[in-house]
Amino acid sequence: MSEPREEDEIEMTDNEVGEYDQDITSPFSVNDIKVTHATVMLPTIINRLKRKEIGIPDYQRQADLWSNNQKSRLIESILLKLPLPVFYFDVSDPEKWMVIDGLQRISTIKSFFVKQTLKLKGLEFLIELNGKKCDDLPTNLQRTIEDTMFVAYHIEAQTPKEVRYSIFNRI
Numbered sequence: 001m002s003e004p005r006e007e008d009e010i011e012m013t014d015n016e017v018g019e020y021d022q023d024i025t026s027p028f029s030v031n032d033i034k035v036t037h038a039t040v041m042l043p044t045i046i047n048r049l050k051r052k053e054i055g056i057p058d059y060q061r062q063a064d065l066w067s068n069n070q071k072s073r074l075i076e077s078i079l080l081k082l083p084l085p086v087f088y089f090d091v092s093d094p095e096k097w098m099v100i101d102g103l104q105r106i107s108t109i110k111s112f113f114v115k116q117t118l119k120l121k122g123l124e125f126l127i128e129l130n131g132k133k134c135d136d137l138p139t140n141l142q143r144t145i146e147d148t149m150f151v152a153y154h155i156e157a158q159t160p161k162e163v164r165y166s167i168f169n170r171i
Contacts, residue, residue, distance in 0.1 A: 087102035
């Protein structure tokens, strides 16, 4: 596994790790927790990544840990219209969603669709796309990308920070 390059990482926040490394020691009201279900279009994710409106909290692990084969298989899954696991975003700041779960998938989307540094390889079904970048995809697959939807859970602003961290640890 190669070391992630700085230019491939998703922008980190300035939050101090210390504010998240404690267990919840005092009770909180279940009414304070608000998590909503959302359908998010892939072009929305791509545009937010381009505008640096998606980040990762300090307690999250590093981006770009997957091999190029793993990344390529994710892109192939998108192109095959296979459902992906749900994403979790902390949307307490509507200007910058924070990835709670789905970091490797978001990093892969950024590498392929935004930076266009990922060339597909090791594909299982769409082998004719091996060696291709996003801009090399045929029109019908470009349309598939435009129509792709993801399921996401949005952790809303009223949810206490400690609970957001607890959600990260539980999923």
